[in-house]
Amino acid sequence: MQIPYTIQDNLGQTSAPSTLTVNVTPPPAPVARDDAKAGDFNQPVVVPALLNDTASPGTTLVPGSIDLDPSTPGQETTRTIPGKGTFTAAARRHGALRPGAGL
Structure with a gap:
């Protein structure tokens, strides 16, 4: 972003215009790390999916932003994997896997 400006001295003389340039670097994207959790047969498994993920300094993770299928448009908060x-x-900040029949 550029902002033109001038300045005056104590005699009221004004400088030629100059430019103030401001560059802002956004923080890096958050980092999602793989998760693994074991569970009992035919019982739901709760996975603290964001527990090992990190946000950039000065930012926070948004738990409601978990997308279970980033390869498709929009946000998927439920995903069924056949079998x-x-x-x-x-x-x-977590997810739950409801196992299919026989799992």
Whole structure:
């Protein structure tokens, strides 16, 4: 961003215009890390998905922003994997896997 400006001295003389340039560098993107959790047969498994993820300095992770299928447009908060189960992202920093039949 550029802002033109002038300045005056104590005699009231004004300088030629000059430019103030401000460059702002946004923080890097957050880092999501792989998660793993074991569970009991035919029971839901709660995974603290954001527990090991990090935000950039000066930012915070947004728990409600978990997207379970980033390869498709929009945000997917539920994803069913045939023969495996259904994963649902919760707004409280975790997700839950409901196993499919026989898992």
